[in-house]
Amino acid sequence: MQKIFLLIFTYRVFLLWLGMEIVGFALLFNNRAFQRMAFVRGVSEVGAGLHETRNEVAQYFLLDEVNAVLAEQNAALMGQKAQWASQLMSAEYKGSTIWSNYQMIPAKVMYQTISTERNHFIINRGVSAGCAPFMGVINEEGVVGVLESAAKHHASGLSFLHRDLRINVRVRGSEAIGLANWTGGSIESAQLLDIPKHVNVHVGDTIETSGFGGVFPPGIHVGVVEEVAPEPGSKFLAVSFRPAVNYSGLEYVYVVSYRMREELDSLMGEIEMMQAQ
Amino acid sequence: MNIKFSDIIGLAGILIAQLMLLDYMTIGAVLFPWLFALPLASLPLRMDKSLLLFIAFALGFIYDVVTLSYGPHTIALPLLIMLRPAVVGLFTFRGGAEIERMTLGELGLVKFLFYLFVFAWIHQFTALAIDYFSIAGLFKALIRGFGGALYSVGLYTGFKLIFQRSSR
Numbered sequence: 001m002q003k004i005f006l007l008i009f010t011y012r013v014f015l016l017w018l019g020m021e022i023v024g025f026a027l028l029f030n031n032r033a034f035q036r037m038a039f040v041r042g043v044s045e046v047g048a049g050l051h052e053t054r055n056e057v058a059q060y061f062l063l064d065e066v067n068a069v070l071a072e073q074n075a076a077l078m079g080q081k082a083q084w085a086s087q088l089m090s091a092e093y094k095g096s097t098i099w100s101n102y103q104m105i106p107a108k109v110m111y112q113t114i115s116t117e118r119n120h121f122i123i124n125r126g127v128s129a130g131c132a133p134f135m136g137v138i139n140e141e142g143v144v145g146v147l148e149s150a151a152k153h154h155a156s157g158l159s160f161l162h163r164d165l166r167i168n169v170r171v172r173g174s175e176a177i178g179l180a181n182w183t184g185g186s187i188e189s190a191q192l193l194d195i196p197k198h199v200n201v202h203v204g205d206t207i208e209t210s211g212f213g214g215v216f217p218p219g220i221h222v223g224v225v226e227e228v229a230p231e232p233g234s235k236f237l238a239v240s241f242r243p244a245v246n247y248s249g250l251e252y253v254y255v256v257s258y259r260m261r262e263e264l265d266s267l268m269g270e271i272e273m274m275q276a277q
Numbered sequence: 278m279n280i281k282f283s284d285i286i287g288l289a290g291i292l293i294a295q296l297m298l299l300d301y302m303t304i305g306a307v308l309f310p311w312l313f314a315l316p317l318a319s320l321p322l323r324m325d326k327s328l329l330l331f332i333a334f335a336l337g338f339i340y341d342v343v344t345l346s347y348g349p350h351t352i353a354l355p356l357l358i359m360l361r362p363a364v365v366g367l368f369t370f371r372g373g374a375e376i377e378r379m380t381l382g383e384l385g386l387v388k389f390l391f392y393l394f395v396f397a398w399i400h401q402f403t404a405l406a407i408d409y410f411s412i413a414g415l416f417k418a419l420i421r422g423f424g425g426a427l428y429s430v431g432l433y434t435g436f437k438l439i440f441q442r443s444s445r
Contacts, residue, residue, distance in 0.1 A: 021356070031348070
């Protein structure tokens with residue numbers, strides 16, 4: 001208390017002056033309408049400005065939440081898109097419902113590598129969200145990778161930039177099917193394997209998923225052909241392409257869940273057994 | 278050094294003169310001869326600042342209430358007192374430590390007139406800016422305050438010379 005009095009005494013002149021100015025302004029605003037209105041308008045504008053700035057700052061810090069909501073919405077839209085594609089496809093292939101059997105699970109990339117020959121990533125969705133090994137992972141640009149293992153709340157996967165990962169693809173507009181594989185080196189170049197020499201593949205052609213194996217729905221962008229050359233001493237073409245996804249900037253992805261997975265796996269198992277016999 | 282009774286009488290006299298006579302000497306409703314603040318410039322430099330503030334506030338308040346201007350001078354004069362040491366510092370060494378009052382005799386004519394002019398300009402600018410109460414009005418207050426300060430200092434000096442001569 002003594003300190004407060006000491007403080008008041010030290011600044012008594014300033015406080016006195018402040019009091020006088022307040023009285024002066026009170027006199028002004030109470031008796032002169034123009035100044036009062038201008039003051040009220042000014043205070044309102046400053047208040048509105050502060051409110052706006054506060055909102056902007058708050059919104060900036062809420063961006064993560066907004067992004068998550070947008071990712072959810074995006075996943076729902078992708079699901080709808082898949083259903084419409086299914087309807088379109090069913091017009092071509094009666095009875096086919098392949099697209100509607102895919103479900104998108106939005107996730108955020110928590111960790112990833114791109115500098116080794118066997119790159120991985122971890123996402124913030126796991127078994128509790130419906131994720132399981134061998135599910136495809138995509139984003140709005142194209143194929144990201146395939147899940148390798150799933151814990152309760154997180155899952156890890158092989159990035160497309162993993163030299164052991166091969167993805168079933170086709171060249172859009174042709175009947176050429178093959179395997180997409182990144183063989184290491186530059187992240188801006190990958191290989192399209194098993195394309196026979198008689199197939200017409202041109203620079204600029206789009207490579208997309210074929211839908212075989214049920215890991216990815218058909219038509220997901222994988223890359224664009226950059227170079228085509230006959231492979232010496234082989235029946236196949238050497239095709240290199242630029243991957244569609246910017247792997248260094250991965251943030252939000254979608255895990256592709258195929259509803260008929262068990263059925264497909266059992267059939268594929270039977271085929272493998274028959275081949276083994 | 279404290280305020281003299283004659284200072285109070287002088288302040289009251291100039292305030293009455295301001296209200297009765299000087300307010301009718303406005304040029305074109307643009308240049309205002311607000312002389313009543315100028316004696317504050319010559320009050321003792323080392324007098325109690327709280328008392329000085331009270332005097333300035335009372336002068337401004339009475340003038341505002343009587344002329345129904347409500348506020349500009351009540352605000353401007355205490356501000357002027359707060360700025361007075363800085364203005365004194367512009368015209369003296371060591372903030373006027375060797376001077377008791379800022380008078381014509383202490384400063385010399387030119388310096389004293391400049392000192393009064395700056396003092397008057399601050400008063401005029403503040404009061405006019407509060408009167409216009411807008412950003413656009415600030416420039417107008419600056420220019421009109423300049424003219425008003427020149428006019429006020431001219432009149433004040435003229436009156437002072439006349440009174441000094443007649444008292445001799």
